[in-house]
Amino acid sequence: MTVTTVDTDLDARTLTLVAEFDAPVERVWELWSNPRKLERWWGPPGYPATFERHELEPGGTVTYFMTSPEGKRFHGVWRVVAVDPPHSLDVEDSFADANGTVNPELPTGQMRLRLTEDGGRTRMELVSIHANVEDLQQVLDMGQAEGMKQAIAQMDALLAE
Numbered sequence: 001m002t003v004t005t006v007d008t009d010l011d012a013r014t015l016t017l018v019a020e021f022d023a024p025v026e027r028v029w030e031l032w033s034n035p036r037k038l039e040r041w042w043g044p045p046g047y048p049a050t051f052e053r054h055e056l057e058p059g060g061t062v063t064y065f066m067t068s069p070e071g072k073r074f075h076g077v078w079r080v081v082a083v084d085p086p087h088s089l090d091v092e093d094s095f096a097d098a099n100g101t102v103n104p105e106l107p108t109g110q111m112r113l114r115l116t117e118d119g120g121r122t123r124m125e126l127v128s129i130h131a132n133v134e135d136l137q138q139v140l141d142m143g144q145a146e147g148m149k150q151a152i153a154q155m156d157a158l159l160a161e
Helices: 025-033 133-141 144-152 155-160
Strands: 003-009 014-021 049-054 061-067 073-084 088-096 109-118 121-130
Touching (some): 014 144, 133 144
Antiparallel strands (some): 003 014, 014 121, 061 073, 088 109
């Protein structure tokens, strides 16, 4: 499996996932920067994603939804804070409604992606940072750690194509 560690730090209000891939950094970055490829791994198996808007530039917006096996849609929106292809992406990550409006009832966090290459292999660090312990605990209770682990495990097959 590509995921090497999943760590929760309640004091720092973070969930950190580290994965390694047998692929150069540009190939791993493409799985984030190409919305059609992102759709093929974002979300746990059985919850395919559809990206409707994908503006990976500072101030840009990314909107998507995941569809459950029962057909229920779960919407999300990223507000892009910073991007440095192919090495990093920082977004404000929120739950949303079908129009891309942030759902104030659910936590918004910061998501920081870092990609580093060493000898043709890429290390990916994905950190979710929350405003308080309660927000972090809420997304953990919703299954975010396991869902992200399952989603990222799907990246190897895409990189092998």
